[in-house]
Amino acid sequence: MDEAEVRRRLLQLFKAKVCFRPRFGYWELRPTPAAAAGTPDLVHPSTTPLLDAALLLQDLHSRTEQAVLLHTYSPITGERLCIGAAGAHDVRLRRELASAPRAVDRLRRAPLDSDAPGLVMLAYLAGHDVPLREELRQIRSTQVALTKAPLPGWILVSVPVRRLPGAPAVPGAEPRVVAAVSILAPAHTHGDPLVAYGRLMNSAVQTAIGSSVVISQPRFAAAPAA
Template sequence: MQQSTTPLLDTALLLEALHSRTKQAVLLHTYSPVTGERLCIAAAGVHDVRLRRELACTPGAVDRLRRAPLDADAPGLVMLANLAGHDASLRQDLRQIRSVQVALTDSPLPGWILVSVPLRRLPGAPAIPGAEPSVVAAVSVMAPDAMEGDPLVAYGRLMRNAVQAAVETSVVIPHHRFAAAQAA
């Protein structure tokens, strides 16, 4: 009898922890293989007054933060860099992103920057070999662009380490109730 499994990663806790450490808005993006877009599916720290004011004054920025082509900005680029097979030919910028596992671009909101890292599928999570990429999402910090240099590099390192630790310490939980249905 084969058991079904579900990966468990508390993304809300991860986003809140990153927000607590950076004091910036933290976003979780995934992608649609059908449309080729990245989609924002969760956020933490978006209550910042300055951020809310600027979003309200910039028509279309919220929509572009919610949904954009994969090659539009950092969250999409970090996923795109990791979606192609290791033997695939990549543009120079995507090779660099894949190498450092961090992408940095301007945000759709003028005056803000996105620093993004990939979120990988949990070890042991079910997947058909070769059919599902190991990167399933991107985690991004949205910071004012006045923060140049060292703070942004530090955000990239912090996020890369926090996301990696979260994936490594998460578990895949067997669901026994589905095993009987599969056996039938």
């Protein structure tokens, strides 16, 4: 086939989401759905994410074509814990994670001050009258954090989450930061990921929280005994 025909067919595969372009001139096949079942190793085994939160992660993954992670924190250990992931089945990401098992452990669980998801939560855990170091003050001001990821050659861009989508809200209580949504992207990402990803995630999080449905009553009443 000539070059024009090859390009036409590759674009068809790209539009059908069978393949993707990690960078100009390079094409990679997407994994089959069966491969996605083997991706929970980034998620801490002791947690179960809410459905609405999982839908938020999937939406962000489909809009950015990057892996999206959801972290919360343990007040007992002072660690951030990954409780959800979308897009972690990406071929290139899986290949690099396989060669860096320590990075998998650090993405799953790490001290709060290790990287962006922990820092963006840490910036809000202190009271508003508590002096913050400059890094945390800046994060609180912009509502977004960017650092290197535990995986070499990748970055984490994180925003705070004041209530997990689908979780019940306490009437009259001021919402506190309970989690962080992060995009895990190659370090050579085009443009300014701090601005582009930060705005997108903050907007998506607010929309998801505002539109999530909380079921406070049983759907079905028990049938009276005969």
